[in-house]
Amino acid sequence: MDKKTLLTAMKQTMDDLFSRCDDVLGEKADLSYDGSVLSLVFDAGGTAVLNLHQASGQIWVSSPVSGAHHFSLHDDGTWASPTTTLAQVMEKDFGVVLND
Numbered sequence: 246m247d248k249k250t251l252l253t254a255m256k257q258t259m260d261d262l263f264s265r266c267d268d269v270l271g272e273k274a275d276l277s278y279d280g281s282v283l284s285l286v287f288d289a290g291g292t293a294v295l296n297l298h299q300a301s302g303q304i305w306v307s308s309p310v311s312g313a314h315h316f317s318l319h320d321d322g323t324w325a326s327p328t329t330t331l332a333q334v335m336e337k338d339f340g341v342v343l344n345d
Contacts, residue, residue, distance in 0.1 A: 246318070248302075254318055255297050255304060259283060262295060262335070262343075269341045285339065293339065304331060310338035 246254075263278040266285060270276065275286040281297040291309030298305045298315075304324055306314045316324035316331045324331035332343040 251302050251318060252299065255299070255302070256280070258304060258324065258331075259295065259297050265335075265343060266339070266341055270339070306331070306334055308334060308338045 259278075259281065263276065263283050266274070266283070267276055270285065273288055275288075277284045277286075281299075283295040285293040285295075287293070287309075293309060294307045296305040296307075301315070302317065304316045306316065308314070311334060314326050314329065314331075314334055316326050319325050335341040335343050
């Protein structure tokens with residue numbers, strides 16, 4: 246995949262994540278998003294940060310539940326690391342279902 250197409254996919258994913266988190270988390274967290282970094286500050290405690298990392302072509306996640314993850318876009322359209330997917334971390338750690 247060329248760099249421009251990957252960057253477009255990354256930005257679309259981040260936009261979608263912000264929208265989905267805003268819908269699902271509502272009053273449970275304060276969200277801030279600047280187009281490349283999405284921060285989730287949970288009312289119950291803890292902060293998660295999702296970062297569009299252009300240099301590596303990855304989406305990086307820092308979760309107060311499961312730690313740090315780096316996700317790459319796979320041919321099937323999923324963002325995954327060797328051990329998990331972005332969708333799995335979002336659901337398990339934050340209760341945000343991406344594939345419903």
